[in-house]
Amino acid sequence: MSMDSRTARVALACLVEPGSVEVHRLVVEHGPAGALDALVAGKAAEQVAGAAQARLTGRDARRIAEEALARTERLGARVVVPEDDEWPVQLADLRRITRPGGMRVDRDTYPPVCLWVRGRPPLAPTLDRSVSIVGARASTSYGNHVAQELGYGLGTRGWAVVSGGAYGIDAAAHRGVIAAQGVTAAVLACGVDRAYPAMHASLFERIIEDGLLLSEWPPGAAPHRHRFLIRNRVIAALSRGTVVVEANARSGARQTLGRAALLGRAAMAVPGPVTSAMSVGCHQLLRHGAARPVMSYAEVLEEVGRIGDDLAPVPQGEEDQFDRLGPELSRILDGVPLRGAADAGQIAAAAGVPLRDVLRALPALEMAGHVVARDGGYAARARDRQRSR
């Protein structure tokens, strides 16, 4: 009996590391079950066939998949495959991840063959309106504050937040969303049964109450170093845009942002103190035009939102009385001495405007309470005496 897609995909995920172009091509050509047959029979590129053999060690691929599925079920997790309704179709963009010249980024950036999921929300509708927030693990309290505020703001507006579940910025972003009772998704570089870092065991438990833990690796898979970089492409592809909150000069968060940009997603970075090593990476991204600066969740939504939909309010300073006065009257008011009184001619000379204009303006300034008639001339009101530019 031919293997069903789900079981075949699970076997493929167990046998070969994710993102492989060879596996992707086999699946496109032969379907999941055919791809697995080819792989097991050694009818595949030596790199993946050899890797699969190293993991099969003479065992049956179906058996491996069924064991993984049983373990998944025991966890209360599920496997989601592209054939499912809830599959996030935006992951298909990873097939086309190219540099500006049209060249592929590298061999390991193809879409996942399947995803392990813990948490109730269906992937597709949840992640359709999502933003990724990434950044340094060794973040500063400034970065944590900003990440949490962004997560909170996006959560309150009904946007999901995708991140990596790591220390620092990732955790702060997840916690901000949780505080807003929003949905947050942690995309892990190990099995969804593993708490990595271990200190985040309770955070992950909290995340799956309303949100999602996701992984391309089967339960039990360890958080190998290279897996984080491969995982990052999923964080970039799932959402409409990625924000880097803090990053040092060589941060992995910058790689995620690069992937997002190549996928046509919004690439954003939060500025910080130029005196902070943890903002160097963000500032480099901004300086090289690789990211747009964002200062608030509203500006994030402006970047990722549809036109006319989510527009950030432009911050406005307080308008002072001189702004309201307009330049002409304001200039004449400047000619009124701060101490004592002056007549219209003296005011005109001081302000550098024709006497006629002063004579016309003084009644208006008096009515507005800016000047008072005194000693045969005009004097400034006390409240205006502190004025300066």
Place this chain on the structure above:
Amino acid sequence: MSMDSRTARVALACLVEPGSVEVHRLVVEHGPAGALDALVAGKAAEQVAGAAQARLTGRDARRIAEEALARTERLGARVVVPEDDEWPVQLADLRRITRPGGMRVDRDTYPPVCLWVRGRPPLAPTLDRSVSIVGARASTSYGNHVAQELGYGLGTRGWAVVSGGAYGIDAAAHRGVIAAQGVTAAVLACGVDRAYPAMHASLFERIIEDGLLLSEWPPGAAPHRHRFLIRNRVIAALSRGTVVVEANARSGARQTLGRAALLGRAAMAVPGPVTSAMSVGCHQLLRHGAARPVMSYAEVLEEVGRIGDDLAPVPQGEEDQFDRLGPELSRILDGVPLRGAADAGQIAAAAGVPLRDVLRALPALEMAGHVVARDGGYAARARDRQRSR
């Protein structure tokens, strides 16, 4: 006897507020003395003729100029006019200050008719290599720190720094240059004999020991509010570029930067904490593409410097041993268990690579000290056990 250019220009500066298009046109058409004659005779646009009458009050224009010149001399100051060798020719760009569409900015942005100067350095060679640093008066200690560092760095590199002598960012920038024994120029919105703000009297005295106090207004002129905005165009035009260090949402520093950009000068802003109201203006400028982000004096010089001349070093994070290893070996090393030992087959399965590649890599990893042969297999070295992404 016809009046000399210097005296006529001083008279014009005494009678009409700076930047006037009408005065500019009169001088272009009739020369300084002819322009003054036309102005005094009322053969000029009513706006400037009336303003001049308000200040003449029946006196002789020559007398007014000669009094101003005598007062200038008593101060130990000098008047510099476009006919002088030391006149900064870059101010002529103000004739052409237009918006992208080609429309003039406004009527009050034409070049100064003359400049009052205190301080020894000749203007033209000093200001040819200069940068303007501007920003909030109500700056934070962060902003002051950054402004001072920029001033210091530019000063040590032999660049002059132009600013406005105000509280906050201006003062911090001036002080940074002074600490570097560099040349700083304060462009005032009042006479060069007036300390405004009064608290800066000693700063101004210190500035003129090695640097410059500049003004378009004659000695005695008061710091009227509108004069600051008119003055800002000179700060923008004198230097090769303007940096805003901190600015709130409605800062005058942003106007200076706008002028600099319209004049084709480098427009720069320093990022800061997004939680700081004093960085809102900078971030808005960055977000709207109105300024380039700069994080250090080296990056400022990269923006204003000639190509190949002043290039900022790209900040580099520390390269770790895993970077040096390369992705292939690093991936195999990930397959070596953190506790206990594993044979080559187990390592290949864990890493997801062919056994053949592992057998080829292990001797290299052992030679490099990353793994040790133990218990018939291989174990990770203690120092690698803390590894993560």
